Amino acid sequence: MQQSRADQHFSDMLKELEYSAAQLEKDLNNPVLKYNEVSRLKNQSDNFNSILLVSAKQQMLAYSPSSLGLSFQQTYGTEGIIESLQKKKTYISSPYWSVNNNLVIMMSQPIHGKNNQYLGLISGIIHLHKKNxxxxxxxxxxxxxxxxxxxxxxxxxxxxxxxxxxxxxxxxxxxxxxxxxxxxxxxxxxxxxxxxxxxxxxxxxxxxxxxxxxxxxxxxxFAKANTLILKVSLGIFIFYLFIFILIWWISNFIASPLNRLARMASMLNQPDIQDKIKEVDPWYFEVLKFRTSLLLSSETFSHRISELKQHVNTDPLTGLYNRRGMQLFLNELIDTRTEFAALAIDIDFFKRVNDQYGHAKGDLVLQTLARFMQDNFREHDICCRSGGEEFVVLMTTGEPSVAYKASERLRKTMQESTIHDMGQITISIGISFWPKDAQDVSEVLEIADNKLYEAKHSGRNCTRSTAEQES
The missing domain is CATH 3.30.450.20 (PAS domain)
Incomplete structure (x- = not known):
């Protein structure tokens, strides 16, 4: 791998020279091009200590750095220049003494003009006695x-x-x-x-x-080999000593995780018990198995508690939150100072539905409205059944137009739906806002109920809001 990297590096150096030769072949008589090309080769990397551009007649056309002080009229006949000009191809010299009395190696590429005429060479010089x-x-x-x-x-x-x-x-x-x-x-x-x-x-x-x-x-x-054997022997001794101490330490504490897990088995009802169980490191298979069993038991226990809470906080018929669940979310909204709109919803002439079609069909109407509510409102809006045919939605918005449009969308969806050939069934909605209408939450809910009654008295199947957004 290291050999291939070095080989690639020197190949790249030759390619740099080859690229410069191709550029110079376009116009070797252009003084700006010659100066720019030798300067670029010298300064773009630290590959070469100096760059020389030599004509086929051994005359210096350009060079870098300028501190070399070479003459452009003089011909130069160093071993590297002469051999490179003779070969007229990619060339790497043996060490030789330059005109400035430096021991150098020259790497060069030929420059050809039109009709493959040989014009000279571009070379990179490596000074062997300097940093290179x-x-x-x-x-x-x-x-x-x-x-x-x-x-x-x-x-x-x-x-x-x-x-x-x-x-x-x-x-x-x-x-x-x-x-x-x-x-x-x-x-x-x-x-x-x-x-x-x-x-x-x-x-x-x-x-x-x-x-x-x-x-x-x-x-x-061989002398180092003897020293190495001694060091290896000492290292092996230290290693086995460390292993012995480690095994001794583990054996002293091997019973510790089992004791901790055994104590936790009687505390599965604690809220943070799973985190405590996970803190126990499974040093060996028995501990891992015991810990996994406890975690599964704790998860099952927590899941059953969550199911009980879900049953306590939700309405079994519609799946919406009941009054208890609604109160939990109201407390959270108040604690976080989150503005919300309270939508009081009631099914128009619901008693008539029960009397005419029976309670089973009435339950179907309740379930249908609950489904429309869940589809109509956003995921973070809270849909609740507060009792009988009465529903409440807590929308996390303070914009009256948003609450009104959502209410109207639900009302029209209910109006346009036919539920088991029971004819048109409509709803009425009242809207109030916290904290705009009142600081007391119970007062806000009461205002929403009043707006609901106002909608009932206005002929039902409509929405009334404290913000007067009916239009």
């Missing part, structure tokens, strides 16, 4: 810790080494060099050019044909 992409990238990419690492090019010259004095030297008398040349990666025991027995690992970077070699003296490695 090699010693930064390779030191990070190939982390061999305390091992001895260096990099050689395709001509067996050292281009990266911890000892800077050896950069540029050609490797000789190394017993593993032949094996390394023949293989892309691997490991080998060798005697280096200084006669020291080493164990080495190596990997090639295909894009530039360089080889990264990591080696360490065999004697030093």
């Amino acid at each position: 992409v090699l010693n930064e990238m390779l030191s990070n990419q190939y982390d061999y810790k305390n091992s001895y690492m260096y990099v050689v090019d395709q001509h067996d010259r050292i281009i990266f080494h911890p000892d800077e004095k050896r950069i540029g030297d050609k490797i000789v008398n190394n017993t593993g060099l032949g094996y390394i040349r023949k293989n892309k990666s691997g490991s080998i025991r060798l005697v280096n050019s200084r006669g020291v027995d080493n164990l080495a690992g190596f990997a090639r970077i295909p894009s530039v044909n360089w080889t990264v070699i990591s080696q360490q003296p065999t004697d030093e490695l």
